Amino acid sequence: MDPTLVAVAAAVLAAIAAIIVDAAISHRSFAGSAAAAWDTTFRSAYAGRSLAILVTFGSAFTAFYLVALPAERFGALSFGALQFLTIGDACAAALIGYGAGATFALNATARRSKATQATLTFGGVVAALLPSSLCCTSVIPSLLAALGASAPAVLHLTGRFQGFFATYAPAFIGIAVFAVLISLWLATINLTGYCSTNPPLTEESP
Amino acid sequence: MKFRALTVAAALAFASSLALGASAQAATQSVIVGKPAPAMQFRTIDGKTISPAALRGHRYVLWIMATWCPSCTTGAAIVAQHMVELRARHVLILQMEAAGNLGYPGPSLASIQNSIGPAGRSPNWYWGELTQAQSLMLDPSSTPDIYYLVNKRGTVIEQGSAPGAHWDQIERFSEGR
Numbered sequence: 001m002d003p004t005l006v007a008v009a010a011a012v013l014a015a016i017a018a019i020i021v022d023a024a025i026s027h028r029s030f031a032g033s034a035a036a037a038w039d040t041t042f043r044s045a046y047a048g049r050s051l052a053i054l055v056t057f058g059s060a061f062t063a064f065y066l067v068a069l070p071a072e073r074f075g076a077l078s079f080g081a082l083q084f085l086t087i088g089d090a091c092a093a094a095l096i097g098y099g100a101g102a103t104f105a106l107n108a109t110a111r112r113s114k115a116t117q118a119t120l121t122f123g124g125v126v127a128a129l130l131p132s133s134l135c136c137t138s139v140i141p142s143l144l145a146a147l148g149a150s151a152p153a154v155l156h157l158t159g160r161f162q163g164f165f166a167t168y169a170p171a172f173i174g175i176a177v178f179a180v181l182i183s184l185w186l187a188t189i190n191l192t193g194y195c196s197t198n199p200p201l202t203e204e205s206p
Numbered sequence: 207m208k209f210r211a212l213t214v215a216a217a218l219a220f221a222s223s224l225a226l227g228a229s230a231q232a233a234t235q236s237v238i239v240g241k242p243a244p245a246m247q248f249r250t251i252d253g254k255t256i257s258p259a260a261l262r263g264h265r266y267v268l269w270i271m272a273t274w275c276p277s278c279t280t281g282a283a284i285v286a287q288h289m290v291e292l293r294a295r296h297v298l299i300l301q302m303e304a305a306g307n308l309g310y311p312g313p314s315l316a317s318i319q320n321s322i323g324p325a326g327r328s329p330n331w332y333w334g335e336l337t338q339a340q341s342l343m344l345d346p347s348s349t350p351d352i353y354y355l356v357n358k359r360g361t362v363i364e365q366g367s368a369p370g371a372h373w374d375q376i377e378r379f380s381e382g383r
Binding site for chain 2: 080081084136137142157159160162164167
């Protein structure tokens with residue numbers, strides 16, 4: 001069983017549970033909020049721009065992660081890594097890529113991006129990169145050496161860090177998927193909240 | 207004023223730590239491309255030793271890895287795919303686990319050897335473990351998955367990381383180009 005696929009499935013289920021709980025606590029309808037956000041973003045005067053943001057950022061991020069996620073197993077961030085792509089990697093890449101793209105589109109439509117939302121999306125995007133960038137590269141040894149660790153200490157510490165990131169890579173990818181899905185929900189709330197207290201978005205709106 | 211003094215002190219401390227780190231690295235850096243490979247006795251996981259005399263006159267890949275490293279296990283599988291031609295070209299592979307697996311637990315080297323099938327037991331493929339001193343000398347920055355290409359005269363002619371991702375370099379080396 002692909003551990004990344006298990007982590008992604010767990011992250012999606014956890015995100016759905018968290019969103020349902022949040023919707024229940026705040027007396028929102030999950031389906032109603034999602035439908036309203038969809039209509040405002042992709043069926044309003046801003047539909048063209050929103051779609052362009054979704055497709056551009058979503059495709060770019062997805063393409064990047066399709067290479068970056070298996071790079072840890074391949075040993076280099078290059079197209080050769082694609083031969084080690086798993087179904088779990090592909091699902092994670094699509095969810096993170098298009099999830100981030102959709103979040104940007106929703107936030108752009110709402111024209112206000114709260115710091116927490118931006119941080120969460122950014123955190124998700126970064127978390128997915130941690131294993132492939134911090135394991136089996138010279139990043140951690142160089143940092144330790146730069147901080148003055150002696151060679152034996154580097155020898156011992158570097159494996160602890162890199163081994164940790166390598167061992168728990170699927171968990172980091174799961175956390176990234178979770179963070180991006182929650183960001184999408186926060187952007188939905190942001191957008192529908194904006195719409196409920198403001199005039200409808202049109203091209204003429206300031 | 208106090209803040210500025212603290213900033214200057216922090217910058218100086220960081221700069222000195224950089225210098226110390228660099229000197230710590232430099233002190234143990236003993237494998238240099240273009241120079242002879244260090245003469246070492248390597249210990250294999252089946253209890254044998256490989257002496258410098260046994261390596262003399264052979265081209266070999268000295269590969270330092272950790273068993274928890276995903277690209278290392280992938281690299282082993284890629285080496286296995288090319289083992290027939292490596293053997294035909296009399297190229298030796300010395301796959302050496304860094305001392306203490308670089309401080310993090312992982313599967314045993316023997317289990318990785320077994321997982322890749324019969325090619326893992328090819329007579330030109332040696333699986334072993336480095337001592338702490340050998341690890342410090344061959345891999346001072348403790349990056350798993352690095353390798354050195356050593357020619358018949360015992361000179362290190364190239365070094366790189368992740369053999370699986372840079373197979374073209376090893377292919378050229380094995381062909382004697």
